[in-house]
Amino acid sequence: MPDAPLISVRELSKQFRTFKRREGVWGAIQNLVKRDYRTVQAVDRVTFEIQRGDMVGYIGPNGAGKSTTIKMLTGILVPTGGEIHSNGYVPWKQRRQYVKTIGVVFGQRTQLWWDIAVIESFKLLRKIYDVPQRDYDERMELFNAVLKLNDYLHTPVRKLSLGERMRCDLAAALLHNPPILFLDEPTIGLDVVAKDHIRQFLKEINQRYRTTVLLTTHDLDDIEELCKRIMIIDHGRLLYDGPLALLKQKLLRTKQVKFVVKDSEQAARIAVLEKDGRKIEAVDHLTYRIVFDRAEVSTAELLRQILAEVEVRDLLIEDEPIEEIVKRIYAGEALKEVSA
Amino acid sequence: MGPGVRKHVELLVAYAVQFIKVRLAYRADFLISTGASMLATAFAFGFLVVLFQKVPQLAGWKFEEVLFLYGFSLIPFGLFNVVSLNLYNFGNDFIIEGKFDRVLLRPVASLYQVIFEVFRIESLHEVVVGLLGVWLAASRLKLAWGPLEFVLLFFFALCGAVIYVAIFLMLTCVSFWVEDRVGVHPPVWNLIAFGRYPLSIYSGFVQFLLSWIIPFGFATYYPSVRLLGRPEFRVYAWLVPVVAATFLTMAIALWNRGVREYSSTGS
The missing domain is CATH 3.30.70.920 (Lrp/AsnC effector binding domain/regulation of amino acid metabolism (RAM) domain)
Known part of the structure; x- marks a missing residue:
């Protein structure tokens, strides 16, 4: 009997209403009175399921709707249509209970406190997530072993390099051992060595705790190294959802x-x-x-x-490098034969 | 509820300890900021002394009574200043810069996280100076205080701080709807100073405004009237906790609506 999916997303949609801002003081006053609204369909009827323990890559060009999807999956944003069930919760409705069961890393932005030493941030997070001391110690040991955090645990976050900061952010997101981990561009701006560290760590966590991982990335090496399954989104629509190998086999030219x-x-x-x-x-x-x-x-x-x-x-x-295949998909090459 | 409360108190202590550590790490910055802040308080008292050398009474209030009001007003004000920093920075740091996403990802009430993330500990000196002013004035006035008055002093001060927090929190909530870099706080902030003098010196409009619209009078004036044992507005003292609770409830309701707005726009 197959397990029920851990994350189930049905016809998920998100529309934003934005308006054009006018410039200057007079423009600001006009903005208050009259706005020209425009509706943007950021995510358009996306449906997928993720099983426990899967590592899934979620890719798409800038502005395709990746981050908006992640924000809905993490409970930050409320969908305008469709449903999400994740780990037994409806993220935006039961946000506070739900976020205890997920870990989130936004590559562009740290989740840690800027001015305090890394270890102090971890201690605060331990309190915030009610992590028992023993579990905390055990996980810190693992994180230290794989991510080599010891060298800069006592440095304030603002003094860390991007690679060090990302390692700390990953560890912070996993302190409470969440069954689900969402990563939004976890390797952005990192050098080869740092990228490799992060990937090894994710593999280790996935194997050890059966952590389910959904990651967005622009670096397809991340996907090749980590994910058997890939989802491609553009203009808010899911273009492909399936094994990476199949995508290659069908579209490799x-x-x-x-x-x-x-x-x-x-x-x-x-x-x-x-x-x-x-x-x-x-x-x-x-x-x-x-x-x-x-x-x-x-x-x-x-x-x-x-x-x-x-x-x-x-x-x-x-x-052909997977980049080339994906570029052709973004450029509008028919995916009919694949998604069938 | 029990373990929840305990967890929140523990968190508050942890946040505060962290913050103080950081503040003390930048020692020079901390000392300068504390010094400047104390100087400002000293000047304000100096002004009061100069004023009363010209006029012996202010709307029937003696110098010592005004000193008491002035001193008392600094206590809720100081407490409020300790926790208010993020209320001013919210629009910029949390909405525009996007730090609010991080807040929503944590299993703790969002408002709690925002308010208790930073503390302006140097403002505690205002509480100390205020208590000194109250003590000096009270001893010169030979006020006959029982234990109740001492309890009331702290209770009123707490209510006053809550009133300030509530008012400025409502202004902060504007950021959920309007991208606001200028800030709507400064004009209202300037009104706080009005509450340091007897409300009776102002026009009826200002009295009404400071009592029922932006109730700073309930943070300072009405409690002082009760503590000084003056005859006017005595019953208003009982309204102090009511006003504080009402405005705080309204502010939190507005905040929660704001969070929902954020969750549907992502701002």
Whole structure:
């Protein structure tokens, strides 16, 4: 018997009424009297379910409705239509009980107190969430081990680097061991090492506590590393909801072969491969790349040609980066064949 | 309710301890701000002394009685100043800068989090100076106080602080509906000073305004009349807690409506 979904979202919609602000003092007075309202459909009849323990990536271009969805899921915003049931609660109706069972990280904005040492923030949060001392100690130990918080626990948040701050924010969001974790761009602005730390930590938490994670991101490596399932939203509509692998399989159009020739003598011969409108890019003086459409060219045939013409020292076949696929989806490429 | 109350008190203490630590970390800033604040209080008392060298009485009030009123008015005012900082900053910091999202993500009442996040502890000196003024005036007036008056002194002071909080909280709520960077607080804030003198020196309109619209009179004047044992407006003293409770209830109701507005617009 399958479990009931932990999060269930049905026909979720959010409209904002905004108005154009006029400039200047006179404009401000006019604003008070007469406003030209415009309705913006930020989220448009979105439906999905998430099972306990899943890690789901939620992507879309800026302004697509990701953050608005997260804000409704966390109880900050009240939907204008549809329903949310999350961990047995209706978030906006039972906000105070509900938020005890979720952790939230907004990458752009810290949840910690700016001026006080990190450890003091944690102690305050322990009180706010009624975390027993023993649980607190146990979790802090884990967080220290994976996130290496010890080095800056006594530093005020405002003095932390972005990467350090993000680690602290993650730990803070998980102090009360919530079954659900919402992350809005958790790796934004971080360097490769910090990103890797965060991803390892999320994996660890997911495995250890079966924490359900929904994360929005612009970095598709986050998704590839963490999520089997991906949801794509644009203009408030859910365009795709399914396995990442399926998306790739259906929409993958090009592949690339990268190869290193033996020496500069071989490099000089490279032009012989330039036929059938094929383009060869030089990566450096011995490394070359050929991008090809996998529907038109067979990989085996291409490899055979390359190996026949030049002496190759190393060779790598890669799929089109997931970024390229997603870019094409945003640009309006039909998803019919996938969402079916 | 029981454990809930205990948790909130514990939280309040934790917030306050944290805040004081931070304040003391910036020692110079703290000292300068305290010094400036004390200087302002000292000047205000100086003004009172100068005033009474020119006029012996103010609407039938002796110098010591006005000193008492002035001193008493500083007690609720000081208490209010300790917790009011975020009321002024709310529109900017919480609504426009978006800190209110964080507040809504925590399992504690939103208003509680906003008010008790920062404290202007240097304002406690106003409470001390106010108590000194009251003590000085009371001893020169040889007031015959029983235990009830001492209890009333603190009870009234607390009610007064609640009245101030309620009024300014209502003004703060404007930020939920209007993006407001200028602030609607300063004009009303200036009215507080009116309550430091006997209301009887003002026109009927001002008396009405300070009693029933923006009831600062109930924070300072009417309690002082009772504590001084003066004959006028004696029954009004019983209305002090009623006014405080009514205005606080209205302010909290308005706040809750504001939070709902925020939740549907995200501002």
